[in-house]
Amino acid sequence: MAAALAMPATAFAAGHCHHCGEALPANARVVELDGQARSFCCQGCAAAAEWIAQADLDGYYRLRSAAAGKVGEELPDLAVWDRADVQAEHSRAIEGGREITLLTDGMRCAACAWLIDRALAREPGVVDCSANAVTGRIRITWDPSRTALSVPLRRLAMLGYRPYLAGSEALERERTRERRRWLLRLGIAGLGMFQAMMMAEALYLDFDSTMPEATRDFFRWLTFLLCAPVVFYSGWPFLAGAARELRERRLGMDFLIASSTLLAYFASLVETIRGGPHVWYDAAVMFVFLLLAARMLEQRARSVASAQVDALARARPAFATRELGDGRRETVPLSLLAPGDVACVAAGEAVPADGVLLGDEAWFEEALLTGESAPVRHVPGDTVYAGTVCRERPARLRVTCTGTATRLSQLARLVEQAQAHRPALARLADRVGSRFVMTLLPVAALVFAGWWHWQPGRALEVTLALLVISCPCALSLAVPTALAAAHGALARTGLLAMRPDAVDTLARATDMVFDKTGTLSDGRPVLASVEVLAAGLERDEVLAIAAALERDTGHPLAAAFAAAASSLVAGSVEAVPGRGVQGVVGGRSWHLGRADFAAGREDDGALWLGDGVVAAARFVLEERARPDAAQALAALRAQGLRLHLASGDGEAAVARLAVGLGLDQRHARQSPEDKLALVRRLQADGRIVAMIGDGLNDAPVLAGADVSIAMGQGASLAHRAADLVTTGEGLLRIPAAVAVARRTRAIVRQNLAWAAAYNVLAIPLAAAGLVTPWIAALGMALSSLLVTLNALRLARQAPLPASGDNAGSPMSGEARA
Amino acid sequence: MRILLLLIPISLVLLGVAIAAFVWAVKRGQFDDLDTPALDILEDDDRPAPPRTQPREGGPPPP
Numbered sequence: 001m002a003a004a005l006a007m008p009a010t011a012f013a014a015g016h017c018h019h020c021g022e023a024l025p026a027n028a029r030v031v032e033l034d035g036q037a038r039s040f041c042c043q044g045c046a047a048a049a050e051w052i053a054q055a056d057l058d059g060y061y062r063l064r065s066a067a068a069g070k071v072g073e074e075l076p077d078l079a080v081w082d083r084a085d086v087q088a089e090h091s092r093a094i095e096g097g098r099e100i101t102l103l104t105d106g107m108r109c110a111a112c113a114w115l116i117d118r119a120l121a122r123e124p125g126v127v128d129c130s131a132n133a134v135t136g137r138i139r140i141t142w143d144p145s146r147t148a149l150s151v152p153l154r155r156l157a158m159l160g161y162r163p164y165l166a167g168s169e170a171l172e173r174e175r176t177r178e179r180r181r182w183l184l185r186l187g188i189a190g191l192g193m194f195q196a197m198m199m200a201e202a203l204y205l206d207f208d209s210t211m212p213e214a215t216r217d218f219f220r221w222l223t224f225l226l227c228a229p230v231v232f233y234s235g236w237p238f239l240a241g242a243a244r245e246l247r248e249r250r251l252g253m254d255f256l257i258a259s260s261t262l263l264a265y266f267a268s269l270v271e272t273i274r275g276g277p278h279v280w281y282d283a284a285v286m287f288v289f290l291l292l293a294a295r296m297l298e299q300r301a302r303s304v305a306s307a308q309v310d311a312l313a314r315a316r317p318a319f320a321t322r323e324l325g326d327g328r329r330e331t332v333p334l335s336l337l338a339p340g341d342v343a344c345v346a347a348g349e350a351v352p353a354d355g356v357l358l359g360d361e362a363w364f365e366e367a368l369l370t371g372e373s374a375p376v377r378h379v380p381g382d383t384v385y386a387g388t389v390c391r392e393r394p395a396r397l398r399v400t401c402t403g404t405a406t407r408l409s410q411l412a413r414l415v416e417q418a419q420a421h422r423p424a425l426a427r428l429a430d431r432v433g434s435r436f437v438m439t440l441l442p443v444a445a446l447v448f449a450g451w452w453h454w455q456p457g458r459a460l461e462v463t464l465a466l467l468v469i470s471c472p473c474a475l476s477l478a479v480p481t482a483l484a485a486a487h488g489a490l491a492r493t494g495l496l497a498m499r500p501d502a503v504d505t506l507a508r509a510t511d512m513v514f515d516k517t518g519t520l521s522d523g524r525p526v527l528a529s530v531e532v533l534a535a536g537l538e539r540d541e542v543l544a545i546a547a548a549l550e551r552d553t554g555h556p557l558a559a560a561f562a563a564a565a566s567s568l569v570a571g572s573v574e575a576v577p578g579r580g581v582q583g584v585v586g587g588r589s590w591h592l593g594r595a596d597f598a599a600g601r602e603d604d605g606a607l608w609l610g611d612g613v614v615a616a617a618r619f620v621l622e623e624r625a626r627p628d629a630a631q632a633l634a635a636l637r638a639q640g641l642r643l644h645l646a647s648g649d650g651e652a653a654v655a656r657l658a659v660g661l662g663l664d665q666r667h668a669r670q671s672p673e674d675k676l677a678l679v680r681r682l683q684a685d686g687r688i689v690a691m692i693g694d695g696l697n698d699a700p701v702l703a704g705a706d707v708s709i710a711m712g713q714g715a716s717l718a719h720r721a722a723d724l725v726t727t728g729e730g731l732l733r734i735p736a737a738v739a740v741a742r743r744t745r746a747i748v749r750q751n752l753a754w755a756a757a758y759n760v761l762a763i764p765l766a767a768a769g770l771v772t773p774w775i776a777a778l779g780m781a782l783s784s785l786l787v788t789l790n791a792l793r794l795a796r797q798a799p800l801p802a803s804g805d806n807a808g809s810p811m812s813g814e815a816r817a
Numbered sequence: 818m819r820i821l822l823l824l825i826p827i828s829l830v831l832l833g834v835a836i837a838a839f840v841w842a843v844k845r846g847q848f849d850d851l852d853t854p855a856l857d858i859l860e861d862d863d864r865p866a867p868p869r870t871q872p873r874e875g876g877p878p879p880p
Contacts, residue, residue, distance in 0.1 A: 063856050110852035117853070132850040180843050187839045195832050215821070222825065226832075 017041035019049045020160070021067030034058065044071030048159045052115070055122065060115045069106030071160040078150040078157065080319050080331050087149070089335070092169050097127050097143040103166040104156070107133050112161070119159060123152040137166060165333075186296055189234035189289040192226055199223045200282035200774070213275065220272040223281045231265050235288040237295065251437045260467045261287050264773065267460055278461055283468055283777040290781045294481065294788065320352035321345070323396065334402070341399045345390040353386045354406045355397035362395035364388040392575045436759075440470055447767045458769060466766040469776035470759055478751030481791035486744035489794050493736045495709070495724050502723035505707035507741035508688050512636060512734075513679060513701075515693035516647035516657060519711055520731070521623035527560045534616040542617035544568050545585045546609055549592045560621050582612075590616075604650060623653065625661055628731050633661055635735035639742075642687075646670045646678055646701075675701040692734065693722075709734065744794055751787045758783045 015024055018038040028039045029046045033053045040046035048071050052058055080086060091100035107113060113131035116138060120129040125147025131138045138156070142149060153163050166172055199219050206216070232239070238261065241254030264284035271279050322332050323342040337343060337353055345351050351364070361379045365388060378384055384397055386406040444463050451459035486503050490496070497503060514520050530539055547561040548568040570590075573583035580593010591598040591612045598608040599615035609617040633643060644665040647654045654668040667678060675691075679701055682689045691705035702708035702722045710722035726733060762779060765771055771779070842848065 110850075110856055113850065113853040114856045130846075130850075131853065133853060134850055176846075176849075179849075180846075183843050183848055184840060187843065188836060191832060191835055191839065195828070198828070222829075 017045050017070070018061075019045035019068050020070040022070055042071065043073050044075075044158070044160070047071070051158065055119065057115060057118050060111055063114060064111035065109045068112070069160045071158070075154060075157045076162055077331065078153045078163070080333065081150050081153055081163070082148045083333070085336065086165075086333050089333075090165055090169055091149075094141065097141050098149075099139060099141045100149065101137055101139045101166050101169070101172045103136055103164045104138055104161040105136070105164070106161050107131065107136050109133060115159065116156065116161060119155055120152050123147065123155055126152050137172075138163075182296060185234040185236070186289075186292050189230050189285070189292050192230035192234070193285040193289045196223050196226045196230070196285045197282055199226070200279075203279070204774075217272065217275065220268075220279055220281075223279070224269060224272060227265060227281045227285050230285045230288050231261055234292055235261055238288070238291065251434060251441075253433050253437070256437050256440070256467070257287070257291055260464070263467065264464055267464065277457075278772075280461075280464055280773040283464070283773040286774075286777040286781060287468060290784055294784060337399055337402050339399050339402060343397055343399055345395045345397065347390055347392055347394050349390055351384055351386050351388050351390060351395075351397070353399045353403075354401040355384060355399040357382050357384050358396045358398055360393070360395075362393050363391040364395075365391055440467075443763075443767075451769065455769075461773060462766070462769045465769075465771045465773045465776040466763065468773055469762045469766045469771055469779050478755055478787050478791075479748055481788050482744055482748045482751060482794060485791045485794040486740055489740045490724070490737055493733045493740065495726050495733055495737045497724050499723040502707055503741045503744050505688065505723070506690060506738060507745040509641065509690040509707060509738070511642045511644065511682050511687045512690045512692060513644045513646050513675070513682075513705070514663075515675075515691075516645060516649060516654060517623065517694070519692055519694050520629050520645070520661065521625055521657060526622055526624065527619060528622040529620045531618040531620075532616070533618060534614070537616055542609055545590055546592055546607075546617075546619065548585050549573060549581045549583050549590060560619075580607075604652075606650075621653075623657065625657055626731055630661055632731035632735055633663065635732070636738065639735060639738055641690075641738070644678070644682075646675045672701060676704045679705050709737075740794065747790055747794060751790055754787060754790075755783070 016022065017024060017028075017040050018033075019040055022041045024039050024041055028041060029043060030037050030039050031046045031050060032038070033049060038049065040049065045068075048068075052060055087098065087100070090102075091098045093099075104116075107116070110133050113133040116131035117129060120126050120131075120138075120140060125143050126140060127143055128141040129139060129152075138161075140149075140152060142152065156163055199222055203211075203216065203219055235258070238254050238257045241252075242258035245252045245255045261284050264280040264287070268279040268281045268284070270276070319331050320334055320337045321329050321344040322337060323329050323344055329344060334352055342358065343352055343355060357378050357380050359380060361377060362384075363377050364384055365376075383400070384395070386401075444466055447466055448459050448463040451462050483503060487497050490503070530543065532539055532542055543561065545568060548570040550561050568585050570583040570585045573581060575581050576593065576597065579597040580591060582589065582591045584590070589611055590609060592609050593607065595601040595603045595606065595608045595615075598612065599610035600613045601608070601615065607619040607621055608615055609619070636643060642665070643663055644667065645654060645658050645661075645663045646667040647657075648670055649668060651668040654666050658664070658666040667674070670678065679689050679691060683706070688707075689705045691701050691708040692711070693702055693708070694711045702710060707724070708722045709724045709726065711726050724737070762771070762776075766776060
């Protein structure tokens with residue numbers, strides 16, 4: 001909550017949208033709310049804020065700790081949610097209506113969940129709803145006889161939270177059940193442990209052995225019963241893990257934990273039956289409880305990762321448009337699309353299934369599959385793949401493969417494998433742990449034999465103490481807890497780690513290569529100068545022609561001309577990828593783009609207007625650096641990183657930006673291959689390279705760098721090439737992330753050093769019989785706790801980026817140059 | 818020591834009650850989201866419902 005109140009006022013100050021915090025465009029909308037004029041970046045944000053004010057929910061703006069998502073002008077088509085087949089698979093009937101769990105993007109903090117709860121509760125027909133900002137899920141119970149599901153969902157979309165399908169109903173319930181089962185295990189272990197400790201304490205406090213044997217045995221049997229659920233229910237994950245390790249014929253941490261626990265438990269049972277001097281139930285339960293708490297921490301890190309997988313799932317279309325035999329079109333869920341169907345894909349949409357292109361030629365962006373960032377032309381008969389993005393022009397295709405058979409699904413499985421893959425650092429800890437167990441077991445056997453020889457009465461106790469105290473939990477905990485805390489801290493600064501190794505590599509990075517457009521600059525070029533080259537044309541005329549040509553392309557360059565009022569209309573507009581636009585304006589054919597394309601001259605980085613041969617005008621567009629770029633670069637330089645700028649743009653534009661920001665290593669006119677070669681050269685010099693790009697035209701170099709950060713610009717599939725993805729556009733989060741990564745590395749080292757030192761000290765003490773099992777359990781626990789607390793320092797010291805945050809809106813990050 | 822015969826069953830009953838309450842709370846989803854409910858008390862919620870209209874002029878066009 002402190003973060004919510006400490007949100008810098010600048011983030012929502014003048015120049016930024018009141019709702020989503022994005023920089024205001026030239027045609028910002030101003031709406032009066034509560035007597036104050038507020039500016040908005042788009043109609044959608046304005047409408048959302050107006051509704052929030054009308055509904056008396058403006059507390060949202062006070063409570064939030066992160067800016068809202070950009071709403072945008074168009075609402076998605078939600079009618080599909082009312083279809084019976086969608087509801088049958090994704091919702092279930094409950095008393096008083098139906099219940100559905102759906103995913104949404106744009107939920108950034110608890111205030112969003114608060115707003116969604118309130119907004120939906122006021123929709124008639126909505127019986128109950130709950131939004132969870134942690135998992136990004138919304139559960140809605142509605143009465144189908146009073147409202148169609150699409151009505152409350154439209155409200156949700158209007159507020160900027162687009163609904164997405166969240167896997168099947170059964171999968172969702174399994175997820176919730178799993179989370180609750182872990183919580184139950186931990187709670188029962190805790191309660192059981194305290195009760196068992198109470199009994200054990202009574203036995204320990206009986207210093208002069210005055211307790212009648214009957215009472216003592218009664219206590220012991222009670223403890224035995226109390227421990228049973230802790231050992232066998234709460235401790236089940238360890239027992240199951242040990243069984244798995246045995247089946248796989250390797251010894252790991254689970255085996256050591258399970259064998260120590262079972263040994264303590266059953267040895268105590270034997271002692272209880274024969275009335276021996278000691279029992280060790282307390283050691284067993286303490287062991288289970290503390291280790292379970294540690295596992296919960298690891299689980300938390302994994303749940304962050306699975307939320308990321310969900311974010312990727314959103315990149316896949318959930319519905320497809322199918323063409324019927326009579327030419328009509330219908331929207332169907334992806335699961336209903338079958339091979340042989342004809343699917344229609346609008347420009348800018350992702351292809352829903354693998355198929356063969358029909359009709360006209362079309363361009364597809366295949367960055368995800370091939371790493372090639374420029375759209376690729378396909379002619380009818382070519383195979384196009386699910387997940388590629390249709391560009392410039394709608395396409396039709398005959399479906400050949402759907403669902404898990406598609407290339408996309410194969411890739412998605414690869415991503416999931418990579419995520420399940422444990423980080424190299426954690427694998428190292430595992431390997432060390434396994435070796436440790438292998439050496440410890442013979443040592444334990446020797447110690448047992450030794451004590452059996454000298455003092456058979458204490459042999460079991462000493463061996464148990466040795467096993468418990470040396471349990472390398474600190475070792476196995478050191479890395480996961482630090483990584484979990486670091487991932488949490490990174491998420492709060494606005495970076496999601498997509499690969500487990502990302503944090504470690506980022507900490508070791510020595511060089512940082514920046515892309516220009518969309519990374520250091522805001523990707524919204526402004527017109528710097530206009531030069532009219534053809535006789536008989538005025539400045540206003542060429543601007544009007546350019547504006548008409550660019551108006552409907554949705555290209556970032558179009559914004560530069562948006563201010564030029566144009567009554568002209570362009571006909572047969574066609575975008576030529578990587579070169580420009582052509583179309584007919586006022587009866588003449590015009591080309592607008594690179595000099596070689598528009599005017600038959602050598603490309604100089606400027607934008608030319610012409611008929612393809614003769615130049616009519618030359619426009620110089622300038623990109624502005626992001627407001628926080630200079631500050632972020634200075635911070636990175638202070639961290640000792642070497643900074644490079646690599647851009648596909650012309651020398652002049654690159655130099656202007658580089659000089660403005662004080663970057664001396666700059667490379668202009670770089671193709672993706674050149675950028676990759678630059679990174680490889682640096683790597684050959686032994687540098688560790690971090691690449692920061694906007695994740696679309698940089699896919700190959702992002703994949704080639706040691707660690708890569710993609711600027712978050714909506715749900716681009718190419719983000720999968722990056723190790724880290726930002727959730728907004730502020731650049732200050734990058735030095736913050738480097739700082740977190742370096743602290744993580746330091747803390748992991750401290751933890752490993754502590755674990756080693758502790759074991760070197762504790763094992764001889766235990767072998768010498770100076771430690772009783774319960775002290776061993778406590779020592780092990782304190783050591784683990786110390787490691788965990790040390791790791792949690794990472795979470796607490798998370799610095800927040802101080803600058804305003806442009807919410808990652810689902811806009812296209814296409815860059816032509 | 819006879820008091821133990823009373824105290825121990827009581828403590829076990831209390832343990833049972835605590836576990837039952839915990840299980841109930843987990844099953845009801847009380848621990849699913851610990852942040853959002855904290856905001857509820859900061860805002861009064863008993864204000865009248867808003868007018869049931871789609872946003873007036875200038876609202877996003879219905880799809």
